[in-house]
Amino acid sequence: MTTGAAGIVLAAPASGSGKTTVATGLIGALRRAGHRVAPFKVGPDYIDPGYHGLAAGRPGRNLDPVLVGRDRIAPLYRHGSRDCDLAVVEGVMGLFDGRIDDRSADPVAEGSTAQVASLLGLPVILVVDARGHSQSLAALLHGFATFDSGVRLGGVILNRVGSERHEQVLQAACDRVGLPVLGALPRLAELEVPSRHLGLIPAVEHGSAALRAVDAMTDLVARHIDLSAVAALAVSPGPGTIWDPVQAGTGANPAETGAPDESSRFIAAADAAGVAASPEPGSGAAAGVVGGRAAISGATGSARARGAGSDSVVTGAVTAAPDVSVTVPGSKLPAGERIPVIAMAGGPAFTFGYAEHRELLTAAGAEVAVFDPLYDPLPAGAAALVLPGGFPEEHAEALAANTVLRTAVAEQARHGLPIHAECAGLLYLAASLDGHPMAGVLDAVAEFGPRLTLGYREAVALADSPLWRAGERVLGHEFHRTRLVATSTPTSAWAWRAGREQVREGALVHQVHASYLHTHPAGNPGAVHRFVSAARAHRDARAAAATR
Missing domain, CATH: 3.40.50.300 (P-loop containing nucleotide triphosphate hydrolases)
Known part of the structure; x- marks a missing residue:
């Protein structure tokens, strides 16, 4: 207290x-x-x-x-x-x-x-x-x-x-x-x-x-x-509980409980209409790209907008060492277990994030390696990748010039690297951004749009991913002025209602969860915990394959 x-x-x-x-x-x-x-x-x-x-x-x-x-x-x-x-x-x-x-x-x-x-x-x-x-x-x-x-x-x-x-x-x-x-x-x-x-x-x-x-x-x-x-x-709010990233990671995701809402009923309707389900996490099967009306007409999410910035993703090139066998103080990592490295994009193009995100990742037993995609390679030994929001359209030429990173991200994604991409991360995974080549994980073209998309969304996960289970409900926020033009049949990440309209947004492919929707990790600690578990599983599978 x-x-x-x-x-x-x-x-x-x-x-x-x-x-x-x-x-x-x-x-x-x-x-x-x-x-x-x-x-x-x-x-x-x-x-x-x-x-x-x-x-x-x-x-x-x-x-x-x-x-x-x-x-x-x-x-x-x-x-x-x-x-x-x-x-x-x-x-x-x-x-x-x-x-x-x-x-x-x-x-x-x-x-x-x-x-x-x-x-x-x-x-x-x-x-x-x-x-x-x-x-x-x-x-x-x-x-x-x-x-x-x-x-x-x-x-x-x-x-x-x-x-x-x-x-x-x-x-x-x-x-x-x-x-x-x-x-x-x-x-x-x-x-x-x-x-x-x-x-x-x-x-x-x-x-x-x-x-x-x-x-x-x-x-x-x-x-x-x-x-x-x-x-x-100034006054104090008085005595009470303090948020603890270690304890938060062990709690249930609020989205996992409660009665079905309109979005859940939309999933049932989509299933009845023949919407393709995503493959099981870890299967390595490609499921498609971004889709739905929102990603094409309403979406805008580039760096030409006015926005908000966080210091939780700090600029600086960090090349992580390979997994090391240590115990993380205060984390739930068993003694002697190797720490999975989770690479997190930072620098001028990826500035949107929350301080609690890194705290939760660390508490769940991960080592967070911040790197700058404008110049750096993928951190050594990365078992998962976080691509937060930001303004990649303002740095598209420099991002395109880092071919070593783009190639590595595409290759690792094909081999099942868990990737969590929000807004700017979604754009980086596209085939191109305003004419500049990006990682090409998603078969989609990103471009600056004519209007701003802004607001809270009550979303439901359409399929299992390294973060979410199908049917989980999440409150998120959109804030962008770009749009993605899909070039293949998508498996969308989210569904929600916009007035009378049914919206599907985001992309699930391999072990990639990419979307315009920003979520707050402190509101969804279970998703962070599952992401670290996916990183650990990917690392172990990679190590096992290397010994064959």
Whole structure:
């Protein structure tokens, strides 16, 4: 049992208010003042945590009740802040914005900043874009302060203030509703971080410019925000359980239980219509590629979008040593058993991931070898491969130039290497991306699309794979602006409903699970455990074949 660090939540009335600038600067300024700060981001955002991580000097983490379940939010918070004295949680969109569910009358939307603040019992500091505001700000603040009694506003940070007189007027408006002003930031265009179709450019890609931007945000906040007042507002969520990757890996996947839903009934209908089943995992039989309407018309998933970034996949070339016989402290690996090496793509093209993913893989008894597909070969002795999300379309030429890696991935996939590919990983496994040759594991062409595909999906696994069992239900998230054009009859990975439409998406081939759908490993620890088991089985089969 632990309490976790005292924390505050930074929210805003709407997107574009400057939350990321304020949050990143606040994390950096509090760290500079001597605090150990745990950074968090609400929702499935990958990019903002990368900037948080630079400012905090530790991994930025996500808190998403939709992807991991409400009951895991406080334990994950305690896990991510267990050796810190303060935590800063940056919200998503507007304070009360979240997953839209027409069936719910609850004013606090699922996955919203308000819900996370309520689950943790943390006070909210509202970041207000002051442009265009005057005395009427008082009415806006009154509405946000009284809309839901379960959410407590602790103060206001005024952003993009135009002048000293403007600040005085806004201060009076805040005083009128009894909310203290914790700081007022002037308009500074030079603090804008470059963005593209999915959001800010990830910190890993932005390089030294990202460090300079974080330093500038830290300087700005240190000058204009009362850090002592912010720290004094912070409260602890109280004692409770802490998320443990070792224990999480032994629990049942929530998707394995419960009554069949519409997606499950769709599977039955698809089976009746003659949809081909996938081969048994490990059979080595090719099953086809990506398909379904979503992969062709709705899908967009390249790197020309604006997005979110995570520091969980760190840049750097790592060539793993072959399997070694050691015991992993805290893992479920039996004493003396060799550790399977799981290669994980990182670097500028594969920046989307969660810190808990590597922790779960390690806890399940794997050695994670991070490598950069722009330059590196496949890590030696790799028994499985993880290709996370990112922006491969921005680096397609360099990815294509690494023919050694592309050839190795294709060959290993044909020989049954377990591969988990999400979004960017799906694109890398295609035959080509925007005209550049990729690994060619999937008989499909990837291209930049005309529109963004974005949203949560209630998906069901259509067949067995190294991660999922047929019929398992998963809550995932799509966020891309590319599309895959299939060139063969596919065995899809997932099915879900989009309105009245039945959607099949992703690909199962050999031991490859490839999809646009992002899932959170902490919400599906059983899938991570099965993936490590598949890696161990593949390694053992390979060793046995070598001795014949």
